Amino acid sequence: MKLKYAILLLTLVAFFNGRSQQVIPIETKDFSMVFKTDQNKRLWNVYFGKKLSNLSDYNQIADQYEFPNSNAGIYNAAYTPSGTWSLSEPAIQVTHADGNQATDLIFEEVITTEVDEASLTKIKLVDPIYNLNIILNFKVWKDLNVIEQWTQINNNEDGSIDLKKYASANLYFTNKDFFLTHYQGEYLRELQPVEEKLSQGTKVIESKLGTRAMLLGSPNFMLSFETPSQEDSGLVVLGQLAWSGNYKLEFDIDSHQNLRLLAGINPYESTYTLNKGESFKTPSLIYTVSDKGAGNASRQIHSWAKNYRVLDGNGDRLTLLNNWEATYFDFNESKLSKLIENTSHLGLDLFLLDDGWFGNNHPRNNDDAGLGDWKENKKKLPNGLRYLVKQAKKNDIKFGIWIEPEMVNPESDLFKTHPEWVIKQPERPAKLYRNQMVLDLTNPEVQDFVYGIVDHLFTENPEIAFIKWDCNAVIYNAYSNYLNENKVSQNHLYIDYVHGLYDVLKRIREKYPKVPMMLCSGGGGRADYGFLKYFTEFWPSDNTEPIERIFLQWNYSFFFPAVTMDCHVTHWGKQPLKFKVDVASMGKLGFDIDLSHMSQEDIQFAKQSIQNYNGFKNVVLHGEQYRLASPYKNPFASLMYVNNDKSQAIMFNFLSSNRFMEIMTKRPIKLKGLNPDKHYKVKEINLYNNTKTTINESAVYSGDFLMTVGINPNITGNRTSVILKFEEVN
Incomplete structure (x- = not known):
């Protein structure tokens, strides 16, 4: 053959x-x-x-x-x-x-x-x-x-x-x-x-x-x-x-x-x-x-x-709590331990420690120092990462960590020790982007250094279960000291940088083939299938305002499956928690919140919604996706996922306009991807505490009816977010 x-x-x-x-x-x-x-x-x-x-x-x-x-x-x-x-x-x-x-x-x-x-x-x-x-x-x-x-x-x-x-x-x-x-x-x-x-x-x-x-x-x-x-x-x-x-x-x-x-x-x-x-x-x-x-x-x-x-494209994904919007750079062991407890209390899988955990001579207390010095900050974390890993294990969850290994701050031991490792014209003033510069990954020594950051983390803390890999600077003043010393044209820089980065990622995957890694760059600056051989998922945008996320996730959905998209609930936006959770449930669900700022009712709903998500996430992450109603053409958006044997489907519906005359769905929305000969019952899920559905959950519909006539999710000004679950009945 x-x-x-x-x-x-x-x-x-x-x-x-x-x-x-x-x-x-x-x-x-x-x-x-x-x-x-x-x-x-x-x-x-x-x-x-x-x-x-x-x-x-x-x-x-x-x-x-x-x-x-x-x-x-x-x-x-x-x-x-x-x-x-x-x-x-x-x-x-x-x-x-x-x-x-x-x-x-x-x-x-x-x-x-x-x-x-x-x-x-x-x-x-x-x-x-x-x-x-x-x-x-x-x-x-x-x-x-x-x-x-x-x-x-x-x-x-x-x-x-x-x-x-x-x-x-x-x-x-x-x-x-x-x-x-x-x-x-x-x-x-x-x-x-x-x-x-x-x-x-x-x-x-x-x-x-x-x-x-x-x-x-x-x-x-x-x-x-x-x-x-x-x-x-x-x-x-x-x-x-x-x-x-x-x-x-x-x-x-x-x-x-x-x-x-x-x-x-x-x-x-x-x-x-x-x-x-x-x-x-x-x-x-x-x-x-x-x-x-x-x-x-x-x-x-x-x-x-x-x-x-995609790396582990048919595998599971870990729900998580990220500390970034809860603490930014201002945290200590006590704050993080509480957030680890919150992670477990909500029923999430993993706690992710974000930026700010490193740097001593140049402590990472904001984004202008410390990048490149990948040692735990002794003032914030006197007992090191190992203590937090143990805290996570004690709470029966996993531990993940943020790194930005391709970048360096001028205020760092790394830059002062190896200024020749930075991409920069030798005779021109430095041009910074977010107070940082790009390390020269055409240089094998720099490649070894970047690989060593990850390898050291796993060697010292083998139970680390997740990496968030960030990248926030672009290349200004393009020039490589390494290429110059080796008499290689500077025109190789842009290409050899990417090849060098790929080589580092190959080495990481050869030694650590299964650890999930998020590809982050503040947003869509790095979502591509060249990278996704090495990463399990990516961060679509730092913009987590839920209305904006409806549009962003809609656009990404043309090219990327839901299993690759990290979607977090944050404090951005004025919408209720239910709306935010429902939007984030269209991909890999995560939270960037501090429970101390939430009501007991919201905490109760969050716990229930995570349980609900775990019940249907396999359909979302691994089913077939159908876009039903575009937010660009309607005051609402509708999108659904159908599992492989067409026995289950999850339908997401959102009000995406606040115009007074367009705050309801007046017609049924036609479903797609079902078996026309099967029959389905519908149930509204992720209802806020003690809220009752307006959907007739006793009705049975043929797949043909649902795809030809459709169903009205009853979007209104009081029901701005509706998730419907369809299950086959005999």
Whole structure:
């Protein structure tokens, strides 16, 4: 079976070889992308669309399109070279060993094998003059309609070459009319959607921040064909560049109104030198295709992520209490011990100690000192972390801790001892972001230091059960003393930093493969599938105001499953506790609260809601998600999760507008994802203490009724948050 696809593909290639053309289909269950060579052995992307029944039919596709070359070169190259026959924006731009900047690429071979429950097709292109070859890689999970695409560039020339541009993917779509949804934002307003119809020219989405590269924008995108995006209909490509550094996405409408998509590392200040015999592997563009709208595309990428990418994607998640908003930097053993008791009293799984626990010569009493000095502050914690770990164990809960190991404050022993470890121009004044700078992870010594922070924590306290990994600074004054000393171009900094960070995370996971870790960056600055190989979850935003969180979590839901999203109840917002808990229950539930500031009624409700969450969280974290009513189009939001055998579903409903005339749901909301032939009873859960439901809980509904007619959750000004549980009845 291993060579099944290779044999089939090579048979197809041989069939067309007599016509001096070769056809290469990349097929999922429902869709195909087809490449074809011409008489000069150049490779073209001739089709992207519904899968054809007969392989031989793919040879006829190119003849049906009339797109003259004109003076811009042919647009639909499989991987557009620079400096020769094409004047289009290149996917690859190289300065060869002899200084020549022109590259041509012709097809040499294709091999397809089975790898990790997927098929992997490798297409080899070569320069006919220079000893340079490029491998286009397509890893396909057929049943999920998911493709992971990357490029490998191999230098076999007689000397070093400079890669000036090196895209991960070069896609081409001939469907008429394209609508792009991209996601811009800022701190506390991450992942804000913008949908626009693309017109002739190039739309560029990019980042140059170095770290927290997604803070102001995102490498996530959604392409809708023919019409604006719809939840349950229409052709959609939903994707992400899985890279944790600077990225660049280019959406180019050509003179024939077709779309070229180039995606990869941002080449800004990143010309990369490859010595003779070296290879460069680009990050992956991961995308899924659906002709049933964005909802189906999301479920496909969610399933892929849980099964094949996210660390422990099908595992459980720990509910927790975080001390950050309860204490900020002002705490001691007594305060923390009380919060540990509160964690147990509420019925949560873990206490998370946040920022401020370290630093002695430069105590971490605010964010301007101590970062980098990872020793317990003796004044705050005279008995060290070990005492708190024991307190957690005594209260039958687990203990977790916050770190920010990539960063340093100038006011720290680390900076004063190793100023050369910091990314900074040597002759220019330091530019700080949140009073800190970025450590130079291109340097193996720094990598060892960062790894050692985590390793020391676990060595000294092996019962630590959770890590919150933060990152709050971007890269200013980009310069590496290490690269300079080793005579490596400064243009390697942005790329080698990310590779260095990945290497550290690989080492951590090799020694500590199962410890849950949260990926934090103040918000959406780091939610990507390059990182999520090493992390179990991420922090969507420091903005925990629950109305805002409805919108934020809605936007994240297009690309990430609920099991990856940390959603906390905090003191932000004027909504009642029930509303806050219900919003946070749409992902991995956590609390940032101090029970001493809560009424007994709220404490009682919180305890009950945690029990309720533990009863249904498996449906939320591991079921299929369906977006029912968008808060962008309605004064309310509705979203549901359905378990695998469709015997249970959880429906979340929220009033998201405070306009007087829009404070109720006037019509039923249609459910999705149920079995039309099954029958269900409905029960309202997470009711506040002694509150009665207005839902008829004695009624039995068919799945067909619930999906065709729907149910009204009775959202009103007094019922702003309603969770409904549907269970199959015989």
